[in-house]
Amino acid sequence: MQLGDLLAPVRAELERVGSELVAELRGEEADLLPLVELAASFRGKQLRPALVLLAGRAVGALREEHVAVGKIIELLHTATLVHDDVLDGASLRRQQATVNAAYGTEIPVLLGDYIYARAFHMSVLLSDPTCSRVLAETTRRICQGEITQILHRFDFDWDEARYFRVIVDKTATLYAAACRLGAHYAGASRAQVEAADRFGLELGTAFQVVDDCLDLDGDEHVVGKSLGTDLSRGKLTLPLLWLLGQREHGERLRELMRSPGDEHAKLAVLKREFPLEAAIGVAMEGARRRLANARAALAGLPASPARDAMDGLVDYVLARSS
């Protein structure tokens, strides 16, 4: 099923999230307007606000807060994208020049801070402080995960447990927060809030595993960004960890990762001389286990078209190629 069809139960509200976000950002100072519009154009599938809305609809009725939380989560995600592009020195995102490509390093550092501040400001205007508390803690964990990952590049003592801890922090906590807040603002029971949180955490973890696989075996034109970067930057993702653990491949892979040369050249060697397909297979098995956990968590929510859509997202994450 296409993502657009899956999101049908919350389409109207999701469109409000997108259009209101753009309209509100238009109220900026003239100097900032082109910057925030550029950042807003990087937004993609709106998966995170969709989760806020689906989790809300799955346990009750959607309220104004759901649209607000959807906007806040999407803004926060946008801020991380702007900073990520600085960190990666990326020049293209969604076929457009990144903020750093267009303006240098300084502007996107400040623009990311600015968008974070906008998100927090919108969240503290809500009467219930749950959104602010969850999002401040989530942002802290996203940064913590990213910092840990950078500090342990080329750290060949890295293991699967630490890999999962980092991707939970840097990616899955925001999915969990989206689902948790969606359920919370619909008046869910404590058990339902925990079930929604668990669903988001497992789905987000699987999402990142698939992302890490795509970096090695995806189609650059479909994924829409430079691939092979984990390999040349020493980021020890799940397929690479498996290969490193194979007696006949580990030492050669360490050498390949440490060697000079660009990511495309290294990727070509990896595909030619290593059992990449098997490594991807093992990693995707890890993703599938997480997705099975996500599906199991849905049993904690009442049956509804929204819950069916969440179930459909499990298949979407597994099958996605971009």
Add this chain to the structure above:
Amino acid sequence: MQLGDLLAPVRAELERVGSELVAELRGEEADLLPLVELAASFRGKQLRPALVLLAGRAVGALREEHVAVGKIIELLHTATLVHDDVLDGASLRRQQATVNAAYGTEIPVLLGDYIYARAFHMSVLLSDPTCSRVLAETTRRICQGEITQILHRFDFDWDEARYFRVIVDKTATLYAAACRLGAHYAGASRAQVEAADRFGLELGTAFQVVDDCLDLDGDEHVVGKSLGTDLSRGKLTLPLLWLLGQREHGERLRELMRSPGDEHAKLAVLKREFPLEAAIGVAMEGARRRLANARAALAGLPASPARDAMDGLVDYVLARSS
């Protein structure tokens, strides 16, 4: 009077701000500990938390919230320092290697985000949401001011009004927020909160004017950072704006600013061939006017040793050489 003596009315609480901040940051993940300790070591005179405490004491009794708000404001300020050093490519702060000098660009971008998130998290734990609301808005304005300044480097159409608008945003709003929150959490009347806010805004504006003068005529060893950077980076500060407006100097100064060459060489030319002393004099006159406004705002607070200390800070800002 020395700053330490001026802050005597709130010394005990100010020491709590400093020591509790360091103790709480010690609770970090092992990977992050050296990073947050390095960032914490950049903190200086604790002027902003001191203003929270003095404004609170000036209108009533200090409560636990004042220490919390002091820590939050200091953390927020620390986050801006970490990001500023990335923007400026600075290698030294307070005689130590900056985070970017020690770890490259990526870590301090994320560390700044992490510290912002910690500050917001601490603030959303307070039962009264005023702190969160004021700080989210203040952070937004700090970023807006910094972005506007960067976008208008070497923009020789820049004028005094826009200069003041930018320094109010990027510097004075945090001073105003410190004073406003200090008064608010001591149960001040609306008029007292506004008087405290006005005091902080005028004091912070003057502080930045003095900072911009020190960049041109300070002693590098006393100030503790590289000077002359505004000149070579095209930042149109108040003394430079005055010189640019002088018929016999404007064109030559534009040429000097645009010319290649490092800041020390340009600073030497500025000192030798331009009436720098007169320019500094005019700018300091602007600072003095702001400080007179700050002093006038104090009339809105009841007489007390804390208010006297705030009055003393006016002279401190004018006389400071670092």
